[in-house]
Amino acid sequence: MSQSWAEVRDELHRRRDILVHRSYDTSFQMEPSERERIQLDLERWKSPPRCTDIPNLMKQFCVSAYSYAPIRNNLLSPLAEGLPTRQNIALALSRVFDDQQEFLDDAFWSPDLLGDLAAEIQERYKFNQSSRQFRPRILAVLLTGSRKLEEALRDGLDGFYEMVGHAKTPSAMWSLVNNFSKGIDYVGPALVCDFFKEIGFVQYVKVDHHFAAQFPELIKWKGGCRLSPRQSFILSQEIADAVGMTPFHLDAILYLWGRYGDRS
Template structure:
C-alpha cells in the first residue's frame, strides 16, 4: 500500500461513520493554534506539556485548579525570573513553595520518583531552557531553523527532550505541534500501533526512541505524498485511535483495531 492509498483509506474510513461529515473532519486537520508572541506563554505551554505525562494532569493540574494557577509562583510565567530564583537543582525549594502558596488538594507526594517532584524538575528545566531567548521571536528564529528543514526537524524535539526532564521526544513534538508548528506530528501510541500493525514501521524495533523517530519520519513522508501537513496526518490517525472529534463534540469510539483489520483484509 502506498502512502497516498494509506492516507485516502484513513479518510474514507473516518467518513464511513454516519455521524461524521467532511466538515467535521476538515475542522480537525487545520491547526487551531497561532504561535504566541509572548515568551511567557511559550513557557506556560511547556509547563502544560510537562503535566501531560502519565497521570500528571489529574494529580497536578486538578489539585491546584489548573496549571495556569502556577503563575502565582512562577512570576506570571516569566522564565528569566524563574531561572534566576530557582537553580537547576532547586526542585525541593519549588516543591515547598507550591505546597505553601497553592495548597494542592489530595496527596502531595514528595518522594524523588513521585509526580510532583518530577513536575517541579520539568518546570525549572523549562525555565533554564528558555532563558537563553530574549523574546518569543528569538525562540521562533531558532526553532524554525530546524522545523523548516526536513533533515534537521527531528533534532529540535530531541534537544528539548534532553534539556527538559520529563518531556520525552513525543511530548516535545506535541508541544511544538500545539504551539503552532504544523510541521510536527506527535509519534504517540495510536500512530505507532497502527504503523507497526501495517508494517509501515519495523514491528521488531525495541528501542522506543527509534520507534518515535521513525514514526515522525513516516508522518513527514505521508504528509509530503498527500500534499498535507504533518499536523493533518497526526490528526487523521489520532482520530481513528481515539474516536474523539473534540471540536464538534462527536465521538465514534476507539477504532484503531477495526481500521487495522480493514486495511489488512
C-alpha cells in the same frame, strides 16, 4: 507497504469523517476540549497559530511537558477541571502546590520568574528531586524547563521562532528536538515535538505510543511496522506529503482516532 498512498489517504479521511460526526453527537462520550479540537483542527483544517507573547508560550510548554498520561489524567485533569490547556494549566499548577496564587498571575509566566517561583516551592517542600512521584516530577520540569526556555528566549520570541524554524529537513528537525530536550527533566523529544506543533510548527508530530499503535494498521507493511521514534518521525513527514496534509493534521487524526475511533 501493501497499499497505495491513495488508499492511505482515503483511510485517513474516513477516520476524520467519523471523528467529526462523533464530535457533534452529544450522546458520544468525549472530552469537551477534544470535541472542540476535532471541529477546529479536523473539520475546518485549522492549526495552532504562533504564540504572540511569552506567557502563552510558557503555558503551552507546561501543557506539553505534562501530557505524560499518568500525570495528566490522574492529577492535572481533575485539578484543571478538564484536560490541561493553556487556559487552565495555571489553575491546575496553583492547586498542585496548595493554592500557590502566583501561578494565576501572567506576570510570573516568564522563564526567569517561573524558575524563581519553582525554586521557592522546592525550598518550602524540599522534594526529593530524584523521586518520580507526581509533585516532585512536576516541579523538576518547571525548574529545568524554565532554565532551558530562558536560554532559548534570550533573543526574544522572534529569535525563538527563528531558531526552531531554521530546521527544515526531517533529520534536522529530529536533531533539534533531541537537543532541546537535553537538560529538561522528564521531557524527551516526543514532548518537545508536541510543544513545537502546538505553537504553530505544523511539520512536527508527537512520536509516542499512538504512532506505534496506529502505524501498522494504517500502513500495512509486510512483516510489521516496528520503528524507532526517529524512523516514525521521518515516516510521518513522508506520509503527510504523500496524502496532501500537514504532519500536524496527520498527528491529530491518529491521536484522536486512538482515543475515540474504535468505540461504538
